[in-house]
Amino acid sequence: MPQANQTETTTSPAAVPATVTAPRDGPPVIELRGLSVRLAGREVLRDLTCSFSGRTIGLLGPNGAGKSTLINTLLGFWSPSAGSAHVFGSDIRTEAKKIRTLIGYMPENDAFISNMTAVSFIRLMAELSGLPSEAALERAHEALFYVGLGEARYRKLGTYSLGMKQLAKLAQAIAHGPKLLILDEPTNGLDPPARQRMIRLVREMRDSREMHIVLCSHLLRDVEETCEEVVILKQGRVVHYSNLEDERRSNRRFLELELYGDTERFLEAVESLGCESAPGARNRLKLVLAENVEIRDIYNIAAAQNVQLRRVSFRRDTLEDIFLKAMENTNGGL
Template identity: 65%
Template sequence: MNAFIELQGLSVSLAGRPILKELSGNFSGRCIGLLGPNGAGKTTLLQTLLGFHTATTGTARVFGLDVRTEIREIRHQIGYMPESDAFIAGMTAIRFVRMMAELSGLPPEAAMERAHETLFYVGLGEARYRKLGTYSLGMKQMAKLAVSIVHGPHMLILDEPTNGLDPPGRQRMLQLVKEIRDTREINVILSSHLLRDVEECCDEVMIMKDGRIVQYCNLEEQRRANRKFLHIETRGDNSPFLEAVEKLGCECAVEAKTSRIKMVMPETVEIRNLYELAETHAIQIRRLDYKRDSLQGIFMEAMENGNGRL
């Protein structure tokens, strides 16, 4: 898949402080999760892609367009949902969304049509003639989502979309993000500090720390790889069993204190094969765990070991 974001030694300083430090890499995931502790530079990176900040050195390209020189064309293709509240209290949702669509270049009739459609799509159809100032927090978040997709962008930037939402609201928001992602008509960047949100929606994850990208991985590949890492506890003499599984091509290591076996299975071996060998060698498998290398694990590892280089 072609990279839709290319970072080439991108550095950004704000008020004399370096915030992003020589970020490089090509990013091509359908939905990329942007993770990192507070102050890692997530929002600054997103805002740089939108042209809100100027790169000190290096540059970034979105869909092959340079953010320094072609920002207007880039903005045509981007939908942005900011983290904080962003609306005009005295305006009705339909007028606000329509105005934003027109500012994105849609003719008034098309803008009106898409404003209605989008508000229905995000679940605000019945409330579209109400003033935005009277909306609940959850409704305001949905209105922001409507504003970000009304002009039908090719890339959607969501900055903490589930902020302040109750569990049903959060589920609804994530469901919409997944639906939008699955249309395959749009690339999504989701910045969040909630790992579960990212895990649920994203196929790739970029972890930032101290202004650098410390980890960029494909979550699906990671999950697939983790299915081959096992922790096994057995009862009985496991030496013949170990010999047998090693003959299958598995790599094994035994913990000295607990006799627990750590095993890496090749692609060709299935769990069923291990149970068959255990039966053959008359040992009991008392416990068998996949190595649960969850996003939290990946994140924590990146935070501990991250040297700031991708």
């Protein structure tokens, strides 16, 4: 289904390798203009030019693609060697403190003070983000209850399990009510129920519309389940951008059918509704549904033409397909 990647918001890597712009209706959450970052003599990010305004942005890429470097640069940990980056319109070079006030960051690696209780730790972090002492304490309790650590909030962080530490990291990232939440591999090391819980929390926060979320993960399923936009990085470059919502919407209109009966008349009837068809072998048929045609209409035509539909399947590109294509199209394979 080559058409699946030809939507307006999907950028083919071969066509525009490093310049993508998402449709926006407000100031961009993140805007990169020719951003390059050089670390230890190696160019880790190369001439990135992107602009994102979505609620949830997925950052994908193989190991060493530059995902974490991009996050660290947005946080002001690394300085750009060329170009610029803006978060909510603020320049990361000159307004790093202002940006950090707006950001909540959940790092990939362990980040806790083992001999502090969870509530003290979250309170400390909230106060450092600028909350007054009492408000910070209140928010620390709330954040811990929200992520599901309410009962364990007076336990020392050193005694927490890996899953609990992940949740504590999430709690410290949201305690001060950030406008942009950056999650770096949030489901790392979590068992399936804990992963589900984390994904549910991310979705809830997304749906609360109080914040934008950047989710950096190598688990495509996590990104697929939570994100609206996806950016795929490879070797420090943007190799693909897609709006998953649009992808899903467009891909829903692709059908694969297996018929039994008078296929000629069925085809004529379907095409008269404006659908495109591509007959295959053994009574198989691929359909691209017209805008106003629903799947129910196809069933109705089949009933009217006395044609049996022996198999109907939606065929849509999964994020994995998109990811693999992006990887292949840049330099011939993974």
